[in-house]
Amino acid sequence: xxxxxxxxxxxxxxxxxxxxxxxxxxxxxxxxxxxxxxxxxxxxxxxxxxxxxxxxxxxxxxxxxxxxxxxxxxxxxxxxxxxxxxxxxxxxxxxxxxxxxxxxxxxxxxxxxxxxxxxxxxxxxxxxxxxxxxxxxxxxxxxxxxxxxxxxxxxxxxxxxxxxxxxxxxxxxxxxxxxxxxxxxxxxxxxxxxxxxxxxxxxxxxxxxxxxxxxxxxx
Numbered sequence: 001x002x003x004x005x006x007x008x009x010x011x012x013x014x015x016x017x018x019x020x021x022x023x024x025x026x027x028x029x030x031x032x033x034x035x036x037x038x039x040x041x042x043x044x045x046x047x048x049x050x051x052x053x054x055x056x057x058x059x060x061x062x063x064x065x066x067x068x069x070x071x072x073x074x075x076x077x078x079x080x081x082x083x084x085x086x087x088x089x090x091x092x093x094x095x096x097x098x099x100x101x102x103x104x105x106x107x108x109x110x111x112x113x114x115x116x117x118x119x120x121x122x123x124x125x126x127x128x129x130x131x132x133x134x135x136x137x138x139x140x141x142x143x144x145x146x147x148x149x150x151x152x153x154x155x156x157x158x159x160x161x162x163x164x165x166x167x168x169x170x171x172x173x174x175x176x177x178x179x180x181x182x183x184x185x186x187x188x189x190x191x192x193x194x195x196x197x198x199x200x201x202x203x204x205x206x207x208x209x210x211x212x213x214x215x216x217x218x219x
Contacts, residue, residue: 004056005033011052013144014152015044016095017117019069024095024156032057040064044116046071046140074135074143075116081106083128093123096155097162115152 009029020041022028031037032053039053040062047064054061064071077099079090086104091097098114101107111134121129135143
């Protein structure tokens with residue numbers, strides 16, 4: 001990895017909040033490195049974050065762009081468990097797997113792992129999630145730390161690997177089911193017409209080919 005790109009990534013808090021307009025902190029870092037994004041698009045990093053990026057990029061320090069939000073205190077998500085319906089949508093939205101729980105059972109936020117990204121709030125259909133400050137009045141990097149940013153980056157990458165593995169396993173299960181039906185299509189179909197069965201066989205073959213191609217891309 002390019003040394004400057006690595007330094008830019010390390011200058012970001014790795015909250016993965018997407019408020020910069022990019023899918024994650026690494027994508028924003030890449031855009032800053034290439035010059036296609038400004039250095040003032042990260043509210044969690046705040047003024048000190050802009051100063052860090054300005055130093056790396058050899059640019060003047062500018063104010064945070066209000067289009068991307070405002071600098072604020074370090075917060076963590078808190079779930080009102082009396083209202084939680086166990087829908088799991090917040091779990092799916094959390095970029096660092098900081099929410100635990102199962103379907104139809106209340107969920108809980110792991111405070112030490114939460115980045116305060118806010119992505120779980122709009123995902124909740126019953127509005128039972130709020131943000132609470134946990135570092136007093138300090139904001140941006142004054143409330144954050146390099147160690148916490150590194151931890152968040154690790155958890156984000158671990159989540160990506162987990163989701164990729166789950167996708168592969170799901171695709172494998174679907175392929176096995178399709179292969180079983182394909183091997184004895186007559187027994188798994190209500191149709192007996194050879195022409196209809198041939199059409200079904202062709203459809204399944206095409207679906208299997210797409211599944212294999214997709215698995216190849218994921219790998």
